[in-house]
Amino acid sequence: MATKLPKPDELAKIDFTPPETGWMDTPVEIKPGMFCWGAKAKNLRAVEFPNARDWSPAEEDWKLPGEWEGTVLEAMADRLSKYRSFKLFMDICVRCGACADKCHFFIGSGDPKNMPVLRAELMRSVYRKYFTTPGKVLGKLAGARELTYDVLKEWWYYFYQCTECRRCSVFCPYGIDTAEITMMGREFTNLLGLNTDWIAGPVANCYMKGNHLGLEPHTIKSSIEFFLDDIETVTGIKIEPTFNRKGAEILFVTPSGDLFADPGTYTAMGYLMLFHELGLDYTWSTYASEGGNFGYFTSNEMAKRLNSKIYAEAKRLGVKWIIGGECGHMWRVLNQYMDTWNGPADFLEVPKSPITGTVFENAKSTKMVHITEFTADLIKNGKLKLDPSRNDHLKVTYHDSCNTARGMGLLEEPRYVIKSVCNNFYEMPENTIREQTFCCGSGTGLNASENMDLRMKGGFPRANAVKYVRDKHGVNMLANICAIDRATLKASMEYWVPDVTVCGTHELVANALVMKGEKERTQDLRLETLPGKEGN
Amino acid sequence: MNLKDVLSEKRSAILKRWFDVIVETYPADTAVFLKNQKDRFANPVGATISQGIENIFDELLQGGDIGRVSPFLDNIVRIRAVQDFTPSGALTFIFNLKKVIREELESEADKTPILKDLTALESRIDDLALLSFNIYMQCREKLYDIRANEVKSRTFRLLQRANLICDIEDQEQEPDSEDNKLINIKRKEAAQ
Incomplete structure (x- = not known):
């Protein structure tokens, strides 16, 4: 991590005593390994975000626009009047501390400013100063402080050390959603051009090309064709999916991470095999080619703009409903915000499985069904021929993605699917799964490489629970239903629990799926030889 | 009484004091949490340190192969290698053990019989520190490997x-x- 080499006299200063000053008087130190690089001007301009410029968080001078304080305070006043939740969350916290030790970043880093209550206090203190009478009059005595350059830097540093996972909210007696405070923090910094490039790049790409990486239609098509070759090698079956096909019954949208990053690619192969086996009338889109929504990590408006593309494409193609792939925040966006932004999607039909006839009432308004709901229903109705023994070399545990677990209550379906396709399944301890699940440590656009120290700290509570089931049951596979999990838990396991591999749930499904006309399976989707098939 | 017996007798006092010294390298609010939350999944850092120092101490007393301590040291060093410590700050907890043991032995009336053994023990603690340095570097190098591997796989x-x-x-x-x-x-x- 690009650190400056300390001088000998600096190295000689050995003092391991933490500062004893109060949090307000302990200025922020922007540490390498803890932050992502600043947003590039070109990526902000592409989506007409204000104050676009190249800047570096490592420099003293962040090249702030003039009157930046006014911009932030005006925006704060605007959001306070627009969002009642924000106003309530600023006012009602009694600092009981129930959330304090629930954040994976606090648990892993030991930095008190990562306690959700204190992270929120970074903003509340400014709110009090400018928007409450006691704060205006009594200042620091009332927990108020001015918005200064240092305070702004502190906001930026810590609001990009929160993955908006909402674990803290589960424990708040008032139901304060600390994630929404982080969202506001990011909206305000975004107004000053202070975003990260790991977020701004994908947002610009998604807006212009339809997916985070900026893959153009022919690239998406050829990428999927590579998977088809591997599927043919493993199963002997030639699959021919369609792209941008008008009149298909179903549009399938998945995070683009599944198309280019292992092990997500194996999950994508799983979708292709499942849909082929069912003979599903569906199409991929090379335009709505991103389930993820990094706009959600910048501003409400941007999230809305990116979300609308999926529905515009569904309309253009004339599909009846949408299946969404294994993704995390895509589902929180869909489940909690889509309907207010762009819904109800009345031009679509209420999703009804053409295979089982099940009507997905829960998706009545958004018209979008999570693939594990779809697959669980297939299995429940006996529509899939499965051979779970093909996964017998795996001892699997399941990581609940924060957004699907806490953001939409999707707890049973993935477990039901995994238990149907694997014979060896072990849960992690109760206080680390389901609604209390620990974040992977790298969500909300924190999955860059330059902030690896931060990611490892944040990933530790999850990894610690994985380590426990590895030691106790010999678990060697960590399944999940989120593209960011698939990418980042891989790194986290490599550091904390090196002998545990990461996979998507539909990779396990496809390995167990007995397909019509398939040859004897001797390899799994990773082209690794299945145990007992070595001689073939 | 030889040193081993004395230290075995004072085991819980030494471990408590050593644990307290380690958590005091964290900010005050964090130290309170690390000490008080006993659930190993809610407080994995505190639990790992607490379990780790017990194992390290017991192995030290056994006096066997120093390499056997390595997995326990690894668990603690792996955490501190990514937390906000300088390299020396991350590893200072090993040296703290010497101080803790000496303070606990203050009350011993006659130190003569244990002095020789104490020197030997302190030298083993130095070996632990060297071992920790290796682990610390492996952890940091691993981080860079992971970064490079991510770029490659992308x-x-x-x-x-x-x-x-x-x-x-x-x-x-x-x-x-x-x-x-x-x-x-x-x-x-x-x-x-």
Whole structure:
């Protein structure tokens, strides 16, 4: 991590005593390994975000626009009047501390400013100063402080050390959603051009090309064709999916991470095999080619703009409903915000499985069904021929993605699917799964490489629970239903629990799926030889 | 009484004091949490330190191969290697043990019989520190490896798709197998 080499006299200063000053008087130190690089001007301009410029968080001078304080305070006043939740969350916290030790970043880093209550206090203190009478009059005595350059830097540093996972909210007696405070923090910094490039790049790409990486239609098509070759090698079956096909019954949208990053690619192969086996009338889109929504990590408006593309494409193609792939925040966006932004999607039909006839009432308004709901229903109705023994070399545990677990209550379906396709399944301890699940440590656009120290700290509570089931049951596979999990838990396991591999749930499904006309399976989707098939 | 007996007797006092000294390297609010939350999944850092120092201390007293302590040291150092410590700050907890033991031995009336053993023990603690330094470096190097691997795995599929990668076939493994032929034909077609 690009650190400056300390001088000998600096190295000689050995003092391991933490500062004893109060949090307000302990200025922020922007540490390498803890932050992502600043947003590039070109990526902000592409989506007409204000104050676009190249800047570096490592420099003293962040090249702030003039009157930046006014911009932030005006925006704060605007959001306070627009969002009642924000106003309530600023006012009602009694600092009981129930959330304090629930954040994976606090648990892993030991930095008190990562306690959700204190992270929120970074903003509340400014709110009090400018928007409450006691704060205006009594200042620091009332927990108020001015918005200064240092305070702004502190906001930026810590609001990009929160993955908006909402674990803290589960424990708040008032139901304060600390994630929404982080969202506001990011909206305000975004107004000053202070975003990260790991977020701004994908947002610009998604807006212009339809997916985070900026893959153009022919690239998406050829990428999927590579998977088809591997599927043919493993199963002997030639699959021919369609792209941008008008009149298909179903549009399938998945995070683009599944198309280019292992092990997500194996999950994508799983979708292709499942849909082929069912003979599903569906199409991929090379335009709505991103389930993820990094706009959600910048501003409400941007999230809305990116979300609308999926529905515009569904309309253009004339599909009846949408299946969404294994993704995390895509589902929180869909489940909690889509309907207010762009819904109800009345031009679509209420999703009804053409295979089982099940009507997905829960998706009545958004018209979008999570693939594990779809697959669980297939299995429940006996529509899939499965051979779970093909996964017998795996001892699997399941990581609940924060957004699907806490953001939409999707707890049973993935477990039901995994238990149907694997014979060896072990849960992690109760206080680390389901609604209390620990974040992977790298969500909300924190999955860059330059902030690896931060990611490892944040990933530790999850990894610690994985380590426990590895030691106790010999678990060697960590399944999940989120593209960011698939990418980042891989790194986290490599550091904390090196002998545990990461996979998507539909990779396990496809390995167990007995397909019509398939040859004897001797390899799994990773082209690794299945145990007992070595001689073939 | 030899040193081993004295230290065995004072085991819980030494471990408590050592644990307290370690958690005091964290900010005050954090130290309270690390000490008080006893659930190992809610407080994995505190639990790992607490369990780790017990194991390290017991192995030290046993006096066997110093390498046996390595996994316990690894658990603690791996955490501190990514927390906000300088390298020396991350590893200072090993040296703290010497101070803790000496303070606990203050009350011993006659130190003469244990002094020789104490010197030997302190020298073993120094060995622990050296071992920790190796582990610390392995952890930091691992972080850089992970960073590099992430970039590689992100770009590999793209290079493959752009037909910029040509796998050299292993001549001993049937280069003309039906599967390989099929894959190569498809890849060429896809690249066109």
